[in-house]
Amino acid sequence: MYHVKEAFYTLQGEGAQSGRASVFCRFTGCNLWSGREADRASARCTFCDTDFIGTDGAGGGRFERAEALAEHLAALWPEAPSPAVPYVVFTGGEPLLQLDAALITAVKARGFEIAVETNGTLAVPEGIDWVCVSPKGANALVAQSGDELKLVYPQRDALPERFTALEFSHFYLQPMDTGCHEQARANIEATTAYCMAHPQWRLSLQTHKIAGFE
Numbered sequence: 764m765y766h767v768k769e770a771f772y773t774l775q776g777e778g779a780q781s782g783r784a785s786v787f788c789r790f791t792g793c794n795l796w797s798g799r800e801a802d803r804a805s806a807r808c809t810f811c812d813t814d815f816i817g818t819d820g821a822g823g824g825r826f827e828r829a830e831a832l833a834e835h836l837a838a839l840w841p842e843a844p845s846p847a848v849p850y851v852v853f854t855g856g857e858p859l860l861q862l863d864a865a866l867i868t869a870v871k872a873r874g875f876e877i878a879v880e881t882n883g884t885l886a887v888p889e890g891i892d893w894v895c896v897s898p899k900g901a902n903a904l905v906a907q908s909g910d911e912l913k914l915v916y917p918q919r920d921a922l923p924e925r926f927t928a929l930e931f932s933h934f935y936l937q938p939m940d941t942g943c944h945e946q947a948r949a950n951i952e953a954t955t956a957y958c959m960a961h962p963q964w965r966l967s968l969q970t971h972k973i974a975g976f977e
Protein backbone atom coordinates (compact mmCIF):
# COMPACT_ATOMS: atom_id res chain seq x y z
CA MET A 764 0.00 0.00 0.00
CA TYR A 765 1.27 3.46 -0.95
CA HIS A 766 0.17 6.57 0.95
CA VAL A 767 0.35 9.74 -1.12
CA LYS A 768 -0.22 13.19 0.36
CA GLU A 769 -0.56 14.89 -3.02
CA ALA A 770 0.34 14.42 -6.67
CA PHE A 771 0.47 17.26 -9.17
CA TYR A 772 2.02 18.56 -12.36
CA THR A 773 4.43 21.48 -11.98
CA LEU A 774 8.00 22.57 -12.71
CA GLN A 775 10.89 21.25 -10.66
CA GLY A 776 11.69 24.34 -8.63
CA GLU A 777 15.08 23.45 -7.16
CA GLY A 778 18.58 22.32 -8.05
CA ALA A 779 20.11 21.31 -11.36
CA GLN A 780 16.78 20.21 -12.91
CA SER A 781 15.09 23.49 -11.98
CA GLY A 782 12.58 24.58 -14.60
CA ARG A 783 11.83 21.08 -15.89
CA ALA A 784 8.21 19.98 -16.26
CA SER A 785 7.56 17.28 -13.68
CA VAL A 786 4.88 15.18 -12.09
CA PHE A 787 5.39 15.42 -8.33
CA CYS A 788 4.40 12.52 -6.10
CA ARG A 789 4.57 13.54 -2.46
CA PHE A 790 4.41 10.54 -0.13
CA THR A 791 3.00 10.75 3.37
CA GLY A 792 5.32 10.44 6.40
CA CYS A 793 8.96 10.98 7.27
CA ASN A 794 11.50 9.19 9.45
CA LEU A 795 12.97 12.46 10.78
CA TRP A 796 9.80 14.28 11.90
CA SER A 797 6.21 13.31 12.71
CA GLY A 798 4.97 16.32 10.77
CA ARG A 799 3.23 17.72 13.88
CA GLU A 800 4.20 21.23 14.93
CA ALA A 801 4.27 20.15 18.59
CA ASP A 802 7.10 17.74 17.78
CA ARG A 803 9.13 20.07 15.56
CA ALA A 804 11.63 21.33 18.14
CA SER A 805 12.56 17.82 19.25
CA ALA A 806 12.60 16.30 15.75
CA ARG A 807 15.70 15.02 13.90
CA CYS A 808 14.85 17.53 11.16
CA THR A 809 13.47 20.81 12.48
CA PHE A 810 13.08 23.19 9.50
CA CYS A 811 10.77 21.32 7.13
CA ASP A 812 8.68 23.55 4.87
CA THR A 813 6.19 20.82 3.94
CA ASP A 814 2.89 19.33 5.12
CA PHE A 815 3.17 15.60 4.53
CA ILE A 816 0.55 14.27 6.94
CA GLY A 817 -2.39 12.32 5.53
CA THR A 818 -3.58 11.58 2.03
CA ASP A 819 -5.98 14.51 1.72
CA GLY A 820 -4.07 16.76 -0.71
CA ALA A 821 -4.84 17.35 -4.37
CA GLY A 822 -4.22 14.11 -6.23
CA GLY A 823 -3.47 12.29 -2.97
CA GLY A 824 -4.83 8.98 -1.82
CA ARG A 825 -4.11 5.39 -0.85
CA PHE A 826 -3.01 3.07 -3.61
CA GLU A 827 -3.05 -0.66 -3.04
CA ARG A 828 -0.92 -1.52 -6.04
CA ALA A 829 2.05 0.03 -7.88
CA GLU A 830 0.19 -0.21 -11.20
CA ALA A 831 -2.67 1.91 -9.90
CA LEU A 832 -0.36 4.64 -8.57
CA ALA A 833 1.73 4.64 -11.77
CA GLU A 834 -1.46 5.02 -13.83
CA HIS A 835 -2.57 7.89 -11.59
CA LEU A 836 0.81 9.65 -12.08
CA ALA A 837 0.88 9.03 -15.84
CA ALA A 838 -2.52 10.69 -16.16
CA LEU A 839 -1.00 13.92 -14.75
CA TRP A 840 1.50 14.22 -17.63
CA PRO A 841 0.08 16.36 -20.47
CA GLU A 842 -1.31 14.48 -23.45
CA ALA A 843 -0.16 16.98 -26.06
CA PRO A 844 2.41 15.42 -28.41
CA SER A 845 5.90 16.35 -27.24
CA PRO A 846 9.34 14.87 -27.67
CA ALA A 847 10.02 15.50 -23.97
CA VAL A 848 10.52 12.45 -21.78
CA PRO A 849 7.94 12.37 -18.98
CA TYR A 850 9.56 13.07 -15.61
CA VAL A 851 8.34 12.11 -12.15
CA VAL A 852 9.80 13.43 -8.90
CA PHE A 853 9.18 11.29 -5.82
CA THR A 854 9.32 13.36 -2.66
CA GLY A 855 7.55 13.65 0.65
CA GLY A 856 7.92 13.34 3.49
CA GLU A 857 10.63 10.81 2.94
CA PRO A 858 9.95 8.97 -0.33
CA LEU A 859 12.40 6.13 0.29
CA LEU A 860 10.11 4.84 3.05
CA GLN A 861 7.68 3.83 0.29
CA LEU A 862 9.29 3.91 -3.16
CA ASP A 863 10.02 0.30 -4.07
CA ALA A 864 11.05 -1.79 -7.08
CA ALA A 865 7.44 -2.46 -8.09
CA LEU A 866 6.63 1.25 -8.35
CA ILE A 867 9.91 2.05 -10.12
CA THR A 868 9.16 -0.67 -12.69
CA ALA A 869 5.57 0.50 -13.11
CA VAL A 870 6.41 4.16 -13.81
CA LYS A 871 9.32 3.18 -16.07
CA ALA A 872 6.91 1.01 -18.08
CA ARG A 873 4.94 4.20 -18.73
CA GLY A 874 8.02 5.94 -20.12
CA PHE A 875 8.96 8.04 -17.09
CA GLU A 876 12.39 9.17 -16.05
CA ILE A 877 12.50 9.00 -12.26
CA ALA A 878 13.90 11.49 -9.78
CA VAL A 879 13.92 11.30 -6.01
CA GLU A 880 14.35 13.91 -3.29
CA THR A 881 15.70 12.17 -0.20
CA ASN A 882 17.15 13.10 3.17
CA GLY A 883 19.91 10.52 2.60
CA THR A 884 19.28 8.42 5.71
CA LEU A 885 17.96 5.42 3.76
CA ALA A 886 19.41 3.23 1.02
CA VAL A 887 18.53 4.33 -2.51
CA PRO A 888 16.93 1.59 -4.62
CA GLU A 889 18.17 0.67 -8.10
CA GLY A 890 16.68 2.24 -11.21
CA ILE A 891 16.40 5.90 -10.24
CA ASP A 892 17.64 8.31 -12.91
CA TRP A 893 18.22 11.39 -10.74
CA VAL A 894 19.10 11.15 -7.06
CA CYS A 895 18.99 14.36 -5.02
CA VAL A 896 20.30 13.93 -1.49
CA SER A 897 19.62 16.66 1.09
CA PRO A 898 21.41 15.91 4.38
CA LYS A 899 19.75 16.86 7.64
CA GLY A 900 21.71 17.97 10.70
CA ALA A 901 23.77 15.35 12.50
CA ASN A 902 21.81 12.42 11.04
CA ALA A 903 24.07 9.76 9.53
CA LEU A 904 24.25 9.86 5.74
CA VAL A 905 23.61 6.45 4.16
CA ALA A 906 23.30 7.73 0.59
CA GLN A 907 26.84 8.98 -0.05
CA SER A 908 26.65 9.26 -3.84
CA GLY A 909 24.17 10.52 -6.38
CA ASP A 910 23.48 13.23 -8.93
CA GLU A 911 23.09 16.25 -6.70
CA LEU A 912 23.75 17.00 -3.10
CA LYS A 913 21.44 19.86 -2.12
CA LEU A 914 22.16 21.11 1.36
CA VAL A 915 19.78 23.48 3.11
CA TYR A 916 21.92 26.31 4.51
CA PRO A 917 22.81 27.23 7.18
CA GLN A 918 22.59 24.19 9.45
CA ARG A 919 24.72 24.21 12.60
CA ASP A 920 25.05 20.42 12.58
CA ALA A 921 25.56 19.98 8.83
CA LEU A 922 28.39 22.18 7.63
CA PRO A 923 29.08 22.04 3.87
CA GLU A 924 32.69 20.87 4.46
CA ARG A 925 31.36 17.52 5.66
CA PHE A 926 30.05 16.69 2.19
CA THR A 927 32.50 18.09 -0.34
CA ALA A 928 34.43 14.84 -0.87
CA LEU A 929 31.33 12.73 -1.59
CA GLU A 930 30.51 11.39 -5.05
CA PHE A 931 27.97 13.82 -6.45
CA SER A 932 27.95 15.55 -9.84
CA HIS A 933 26.44 18.78 -8.46
CA PHE A 934 26.71 20.55 -5.11
CA TYR A 935 23.99 23.03 -4.21
CA LEU A 936 23.26 25.14 -1.18
CA GLN A 937 19.61 26.09 -0.73
CA PRO A 938 18.82 28.94 1.66
CA MET A 939 16.68 27.81 4.58
CA ASP A 940 13.14 29.17 4.34
CA THR A 941 11.93 29.96 7.83
CA GLY A 942 8.60 31.60 7.15
CA CYS A 943 10.09 34.85 8.54
CA HIS A 944 10.94 37.25 5.72
CA GLU A 945 13.92 38.89 7.46
CA GLN A 946 15.47 35.56 8.44
CA ALA A 947 14.90 34.12 4.97
CA ARG A 948 16.63 37.17 3.46
CA ALA A 949 19.57 36.75 5.83
CA ASN A 950 19.83 33.07 4.85
CA ILE A 951 19.89 33.95 1.15
CA GLU A 952 22.67 36.46 1.80
CA ALA A 953 24.69 33.98 3.86
CA THR A 954 24.25 31.29 1.19
CA THR A 955 25.32 33.66 -1.57
CA ALA A 956 28.42 34.64 0.38
CA TYR A 957 29.31 31.00 1.04
CA CYS A 958 29.00 30.04 -2.64
CA MET A 959 31.18 32.99 -3.67
CA ALA A 960 33.84 31.98 -1.17
CA HIS A 961 33.57 28.24 -2.03
CA PRO A 962 32.96 27.90 -5.79
CA GLN A 963 32.37 24.14 -5.61
CA TRP A 964 28.91 25.09 -4.35
CA ARG A 965 26.12 26.67 -6.38
CA LEU A 966 23.07 28.55 -5.17
CA SER A 967 19.69 26.80 -5.44
CA LEU A 968 16.71 29.10 -4.96
CA GLN A 969 13.23 27.62 -4.49
CA THR A 970 11.94 29.11 -7.73
CA HIS A 971 8.37 27.80 -7.29
CA LYS A 972 8.07 30.03 -4.21
CA ILE A 973 9.59 33.06 -5.95
CA ALA A 974 7.61 32.70 -9.16
CA GLY A 975 4.50 31.62 -7.27
CA PHE A 976 3.54 28.80 -9.63
CA GLU A 977 2.87 26.55 -6.69
Ligand SMILES: C[S@@+](CC[C@H](N)C(=O)[O-])C[C@H]1O[C@@H](n2cnc3c(N)ncnc32)[C@H](O)[C@@H]1O
Pocket residue numbers: 793810811812813854855856857858880881882883896897913915937938939940941
Ligand atom coordinates in the same frame (compact mmCIF):
# COMPACT_ATOMS: atom_id res chain seq x y z
C1 LIG B 1 10.33 18.55 2.00
S1 LIG B 1 11.80 17.70 1.50
C2 LIG B 1 11.20 16.07 1.12
C3 LIG B 1 12.25 15.12 0.66
C4 LIG B 1 13.19 14.58 1.72
N1 LIG B 1 12.54 14.25 2.94
C5 LIG B 1 14.32 15.54 2.00
O1 LIG B 1 14.36 16.12 3.08
O2 LIG B 1 15.16 15.70 1.11
C6 LIG B 1 12.12 18.39 -0.14
C7 LIG B 1 13.27 19.34 -0.26
O3 LIG B 1 12.95 20.54 0.43
C8 LIG B 1 14.06 20.95 1.18
N2 LIG B 1 13.58 21.77 2.30
C9 LIG B 1 12.82 21.35 3.33
N3 LIG B 1 12.55 22.37 4.15
C10 LIG B 1 13.19 23.45 3.65
C11 LIG B 1 13.30 24.80 4.08
N4 LIG B 1 12.71 25.24 5.20
N5 LIG B 1 14.00 25.66 3.31
C12 LIG B 1 14.60 25.23 2.16
N6 LIG B 1 14.53 23.96 1.71
C13 LIG B 1 13.83 23.08 2.44
C14 LIG B 1 14.66 19.64 1.61
O4 LIG B 1 15.98 19.77 2.08
C15 LIG B 1 14.57 18.83 0.35
O5 LIG B 1 15.65 19.10 -0.50
Ligand SMILES: Nc1nc2[nH]cc(C(=O)O)c2c(=O)[nH]1
Pocket residue numbers: 773774775776777813854855880971977
Ligand atom coordinates in the same frame (compact mmCIF):
# COMPACT_ATOMS: atom_id res chain seq x y z
N1 LIG C 1 8.06 23.03 -7.64
C1 LIG C 1 8.59 22.34 -6.65
N2 LIG C 1 9.85 21.89 -6.78
C2 LIG C 1 10.34 21.14 -5.78
N3 LIG C 1 11.55 20.52 -5.73
C3 LIG C 1 11.62 19.79 -4.60
C4 LIG C 1 10.43 19.95 -3.89
C5 LIG C 1 10.05 19.12 -2.74
O1 LIG C 1 9.25 19.52 -1.90
O2 LIG C 1 10.56 17.98 -2.69
C6 LIG C 1 9.62 20.82 -4.63
C7 LIG C 1 8.32 21.35 -4.47
O3 LIG C 1 7.62 21.22 -3.46
N4 LIG C 1 7.85 22.09 -5.53
Ligand code: SF4
Pocket residue numbers: 793794795796808809810811812813815855856857882899
Ligand atom coordinates in the same frame (compact mmCIF):
# COMPACT_ATOMS: atom_id res chain seq x y z
S1 SF4 D 1 13.61 15.02 6.15
FE1 SF4 D 1 12.57 16.07 4.47
S2 SF4 D 1 10.36 15.63 4.72
FE2 SF4 D 1 11.41 14.97 6.60
S3 SF4 D 1 11.11 16.67 7.96
FE3 SF4 D 1 13.09 17.01 6.95
S4 SF4 D 1 12.70 18.22 5.09
FE4 SF4 D 1 10.73 17.46 5.87
Ligand SMILES: [Mg+2]
Pocket residue numbers: 812813
Ligand atom coordinates in the same frame (compact mmCIF):
# COMPACT_ATOMS: atom_id res chain seq x y z
MG1 LIG E 1 8.81 21.54 -1.49
